[in-house]
Amino acid sequence: MMPDPAHLAALDAADPLAHARARFDLPPGLVYLDGNSLGPLPAGLPERLAETIRGEWGTGLIRSWNDAGWIDLPVALGAAIAPIVGAEPQSVVACDSVSLNLFKLASPALALRPGRRTILMEADDFPTDAYVMQGLAGLAGVVLKRVKRADLLAALDGDVALLLVSHAHYVTGLVHDMAAVNAAAHAAGALTLWDLSHAAGALVVNLDADGADFAVGCGYKYLNGGPGAPAFAYLARRHWQTAQPALTGWMGHARPFDFTADYAPAEGARRLLTGTPPILAMRALEAGVATFAGIDMAQAEAKSRQLVRLFAAGAATIPGISVDALPAGRHGAQVIIRHPEARRVMTALIARGVIGDMRPPDAMRFGFPALTTRFADIGLALAAVEDVLASGEWRDDRFAPRGMVS
Numbered sequence: 001m002m003p004d005p006a007h008l009a010a011l012d013a014a015d016p017l018a019h020a021r022a023r024f025d026l027p028p029g030l031v032y033l034d035g036n037s038l039g040p041l042p043a044g045l046p047e048r049l050a051e052t053i054r055g056e057w058g059t060g061l062i063r064s065w066n067d068a069g070w071i072d073l074p075v076a077l078g079a080a081i082a083p084i085v086g087a088e089p090q091s092v093v094a095c096d097s098v099s100l101n102l103f104k105l106a107s108p109a110l111a112l113r114p115g116r117r118t119i120l121m122e123a124d125d126f127p128t129d130a131y132v133m134q135g136l137a138g139l140a141g142v143v144l145k146r147v148k149r150a151d152l153l154a155a156l157d158g159d160v161a162l163l164l165v166s167h168a169h170y171v172t173g174l175v176h177d178m179a180a181v182n183a184a185a186h187a188a189g190a191l192t193l194w195d196l197s198h199a200a201g202a203l204v205v206n207l208d209a210d211g212a213d214f215a216v217g218c219g220y221k222y223l224n225g226g227p228g229a230p231a232f233a234y235l236a237r238r239h240w241q242t243a244q245p246a247l248t249g250w251m252g253h254a255r256p257f258d259f260t261a262d263y264a265p266a267e268g269a270r271r272l273l274t275g276t277p278p279i280l281a282m283r284a285l286e287a288g289v290a291t292f293a294g295i296d297m298a299q300a301e302a303k304s305r306q307l308v309r310l311f312a313a314g315a316a317t318i319p320g321i322s323v324d325a326l327p328a329g330r331h332g333a334q335v336i337i338r339h340p341e342a343r344r345v346m347t348a349l350i351a352r353g354v355i356g357d358m359r360p361p362d363a364m365r366f367g368f369p370a371l372t373t374r375f376a377d378i379g380l381a382l383a384a385v386e387d388v389l390a391s392g393e394w395r396d397d398r399f400a401p402r403g404m405v406s
Helices: 005-014 018-023 045-059 061-067 070-085 098-112 127-140 178-187 268-272 279-290 297-315 342-351 375-391
Strands: 092-095 118-122 143-147 160-166 191-195 214-217 231-235 334-338 357-359 363-367
Touching: 005 375, 045 061, 045 279, 061 070, 070 092, 070 214, 070 231, 070 268, 070 279, 092 268, 098 127, 098 160, 098 191, 098 214, 098 231, 098 268, 118 127, 127 143, 127 160, 160 178, 178 191, 231 268, 297 334, 297 375, 342 357, 342 363, 342 375
Parallel strands: 118 143, 118 160, 160 191, 191 214
Antiparallel strands: 092 231, 214 231, 334 363, 357 363
């Protein structure tokens, strides 16, 4: 049934995370349900970036590598991200992109399992993960094997060196039991690499406690670091001394400013660094990560689950809409609803100020980050979907496909 507005208002009044919305600069009158693709602007970030540009860069110039702490930002940001993903501070660094970090972590995994010739992953996982693994497999002379989700653990045989898996699936929102998957992989002699792009900042993640070997994650989705924000990488303590990425650079050197001829890896996850960090982007990510100060991730996940289920239940009552089934247990902070003309419908919704995204051919995806989404937004979004469909507004020529939506 459609949620009662009074009930939604009561939920907002009782929400222990309601205060976090003030940490963002959200345009008034907009229902933003696409934080799973791009997090909103942290409040105060424009001024912080201006100070970085005018003060640290403009006045401090090269002195700011030391005086403003630029040189340590990848490590300091990694330490700030660490509690969000259940890791010790020295195990995480902020750097590069998810794709580059996948390569940097998968390469030592193969080296740590000599004689094994297979990288295993879920068949319909995010495409770029497979693209990176295809490239690495070609270089390393190994095989990339992709199987259905239900067959993933059964495919862990004696030839698998690395299991690459997304904690929360980017479309379905299905969540793997991280501890169980790690245990199964380790029992088979394989290592694990987790993609946390749709989990970090949305779900409770316990990399250390659950026994993960390696992980990567996105900075511009739930961590609110801005478009194209640096990613992060995780290296479990037990691999600090032995994991050696194939892609190395001077910032990952134990003594980068000694300028020695030969590479010597730094301690901990710092060895995953390569080139000079992009300071303006790092400052933006710093502000995004700071929005999680004092946030209980168990509360955040519980709120997102409640938002998702309220929205899905309401959407299921709208004629012409079908809703992807939600699992009984954990679920990502997103939901898929479907309509044969999803692109037109989503374009019409965006024109009304209700922003989600769509994926061909018929999926409309809505994200519900706990820090920014109000329960009242559920009612507003559902009312807009219902009205766009009932009025036939989506048939207007204004909403004809002209490229990707969101």
